[in-house]
Amino acid sequence: MTEVQTPNMYLAQARACGSVQDCMSIYDKWAATYNDEVGDKAQEYVAPEIVAQVALQSNNLARYSILDAGCGTGLVGQALAHVGAKSIDGLDLSPAMLKIAQQTGVYRNLSQADLTQRVQKPDGVYDLVTCVGTFTNGHVGPDPALREFVRLTKKDGIVIATVLQEFWETAKFHAEVEKLASKKLIKVVAQEVIDYVKGHGDKAVLVILRKA
Numbered sequence: 293m294t295e296v297q298t299p300n301m302y303l304a305q306a307r308a309c310g311s312v313q314d315c316m317s318i319y320d321k322w323a324a325t326y327n328d329e330v331g332d333k334a335q336e337y338v339a340p341e342i343v344a345q346v347a348l349q350s351n352n353l354a355r356y357s358i359l360d361a362g363c364g365t366g367l368v369g370q371a372l373a374h375v376g377a378k379s380i381d382g383l384d385l386s387p388a389m390l391k392i393a394q395q396t397g398v399y400r401n402l403s404q405a406d407l408t409q410r411v412q413k414p415d416g417v418y419d420l421v422t423c424v425g426t427f428t429n430g431h432v433g434p435d436p437a438l439r440e441f442v443r444l445t446k447k448d449g450i451v452i453a454t455v456l457q458e459f460w461e462t463a464k465f466h467a468e469v470e471k472l473a474s475k476k477l478i479k480v481v482a483q484e485v486i487d488y489v490k491g492h493g494d495k496a497v498l499v500i501l502r503k504a
Contacts, residue, residue: 336490337367339424339454344371346452346500347420354378356419359444361437362407362426366393372422373398381418383411407432407440416446427455427465434468438501442477445503450481454496457485469499476504 347353354376360369363382372380380398383405384390390402405411407426421441426432441451455465472478481500488496 337488338490339486339488339496340368340371342486342498343368343422343424343452343454344375344377346498347372347377347422347450348375350420350450352419357381357417359383359413359418359421359441360399361405361411361421361423361441362432363393363399363402364389364425366396366398368422368424369393369398370396383407407437410436411440411444413444415443416449418444419446419449421445421449421451423451423453425454427453427463428459429456429462433463434465438465438468438472439477442472442501442503447503449503451478451499451501451503453499453501454486454488455499456488457495457497460497465497465499469501472501478502479504 347356347358350356353372356377356379358372358377358380360366360372360380360382363369363384364386366382369377369380369382377398379400381401381403382390382393382399383403384393385404385406387404390404393399394402407423421444423437423441427434427437438451438453441453445451455463460466469478469480469483473480478501481502483497483499485495486498488494
């Protein structure tokens with residue numbers, strides 16, 4: 293008998309991934325129902341909206357070139373477009389998730405990428421890089437991803453990322469942020485704990501970095 297997969301089971305499997313291929317396989321299976329299960333208002337997945345509101349604080353958002361790293365099915369891209377973003381590129385590991393993201397119509401370009409490796413894009417091409425829901429157990433750690441996001445931003449560009457609170461500690465994100473700051477690659481604009489999935493106890497660290 294085929295076991296029926298529930299969103300909680302998919303989430304548990306995703307956070308326990310031991311390899312990039314395992315992670316891609318799970319999200320390829322999950323893609324078709326991901327928005328209904330995670331993006332549904334009943335789930336109160338508020339992180340995309342919070343990041344979009346932070347991005348909105350820039351008066352130039354409509355003119356910004358934006359990278360949505362780990363874009364998944366496009367929930368963050370849609371939130372950004374809703375507040376005025378026009379030029380959004382997306383990266384994700386899962387081809388099936390990218391196919392759903394394409395259907396949103398908010399992305400300029402979409403590409404498959406492994407964020408645990410160097411991103412195949414030139415330096416300094418984006419005003420803003422966002423990463424929501426990707427820095428979590430079984431997914432992507434701080435090195436080299438944070439450094440890559442900074443590399444991809446223009447001078448004075450902004451990186452806005454959420455990191456699952458427990459993963460912030462265990463994966464030593466704080467140490468990586470401090471290292472980037474000590475090398476004068478970034479300035480830390482803000483670092484605070486936010487709701488990740490409201491009402492479910494999940495918290496994330498919202499970190500905002502400005503390229504020095």
